[in-house]
Amino acid sequence: MTLDEILVEIKQAEKIVILTHESPDGDAVGSSLAMKFMVEALGKKADVIIPEYPRCFCFLPTTDEIKIQSEVQNYDLAISVDCANFKRLAKNEYFENAKKTIVIDHHSSNNMFGDLNYVNPASPACCEILIGIAEYFGISISKEMGTCIMTGMITDTGGFRYMGITPDTFEYSAELLRVGVDIPEIYKKTMGTKTKANFELTKRIIDRMELLEDGKVAFTYMTTQDEKEVNAEMGDHEGLVNIGKDIEGVLVSVFIRQKEEEEAYKVSLRSEDGINVSDICLLFGGGGHARAAGALIQGNIEQVKEKLMKEIKKWTES
């Protein structure tokens, strides 16, 4: 089976690199570091390359070893975690140049771009797949590895709140708690803390929030001007898209964020059961999950809003 082949590849390789998707979230970062711990437990070493590392994950063990780039051009083995396709993979040149490639992921849209692919869309987090793999490999989970795994499980399930959580999610969590993983601390660091900048942005996007289509759609935005004014750093907009989603009656939450100084907006959509925002984002060249997806759309706020609402209406009117 694939996992046995993956084990063979890891054991054979000398130079291993671990990569994940751009704009990394908790599951991307957690999976990358957990994979590194797994490789080490197998007696090997691996580089983790994450060019844009969000500050809120700096509490994770061995964060300081993460590279922005590497001198090694041709790795024996490249492992992509939590990434659906080659294009979204950050620093994908290392993947392209590697002798052998492995893809481990939980996105249903994964297009199996590795030599070996272990993709389980039934897992709510890539980290949950990794803990399963560790068990299969007979690796005992350390507190450090468990902390990385828990980070992905907490963030990708919205703190155990999204559809897709499984009895496994909870049983693994019990297991991780037992090896000393501090779940409340991880929750606090990743989902329970608003930086002052995030708090200021929250104020603004709440003040601007519009409820459209009979309250079924919440729309709000943020500009680069806002980010400058509140001294926002990378990751300071995290979670803002959920504010609209949680309002009673809202089926789709739209949060658009200006891309640098351009007339273009990074779109984040969140939805309730029955509305596939991944399909909507695909129309604009983006993608994601059925209930959480993103895209980049050219235009000013009004133009982007109009383009999006035209597509969203098709779902909310039905």
Next chain:
Amino acid sequence: MTLDEILVEIKQAEKIVILTHESPDGDAVGSSLAMKFMVEALGKKADVIIPEYPRCFCFLPTTDEIKIQSEVQNYDLAISVDCANFKRLAKNEYFENAKKTIVIDHHSSNNMFGDLNYVNPASPACCEILIGIAEYFGISISKEMGTCIMTGMITDTGGFRYMGITPDTFEYSAELLRVGVDIPEIYKKTMGTKTKANFELTKRIIDRMELLEDGKVAFTYMTTQDEKEVNAEMGDHEGLVNIGKDIEGVLVSVFIRQKEEEEAYKVSLRSEDGINVSDICLLFGGGGHARAAGALIQGNIEQVKEKLMKEIKKWTES
């Protein structure tokens, strides 16, 4: 052991009443209904009396059977769940007049006011105690009973995020998921949904929020005027106290809410490790847990703020 005696009392009683604390939260409501299901599984019937039932819990099974009061004056058995003392028990006259009384709770401040007391402060929710009792009694958990239990476990742990969660919390959750309990739905209904009124209140309290004591204390307030203007119903202020708590650097979050038309404020405090807000609230005749407590203080906003800050400073300055 106490549980065996409790079982005997339930089996012997004809008229049973279940009561819980005033201003009931998810654990109070969930425990009350779960206890009723447990009594029924033992072949008995019980009245649940909750005079102020928050709308957000109306999705719970048999909500419509909950009474505001009862014609029965002298119950054979009164069971208090999730309540630390007799004074806080809503409709405590039924407890007082009952022939036999049982107290099941998880508050460390519980003063054992029943004939039989089963109190476990190590449990993060009273509902978690109840699922343990059900197991001990050999009662298999139905989806309905499980939904009530999960409601208490989710709300009292802040969605699995507070200190005090145990491997049991997660293992029971896995078990409940397996019997068909819809955890994401419960999360959404109890913690993930803001009513429009709650959203409007959020806007206001965020706009008013002050960061005091070098950012260690977040202070904000709400008046009855606010509640009127946004058409707030019971429970619409839920969760507002957590907004301040989640800001980086904040150790104590203070949220005060005017009591009806009086010059008095209901105080809610939340804290981080190391600051015991229960001790602070005790000074004002209130109480609660170390990290979540409340009290009622006479005065206008400025006066209440001053009284509170004087005590809070003693903790934040050290």
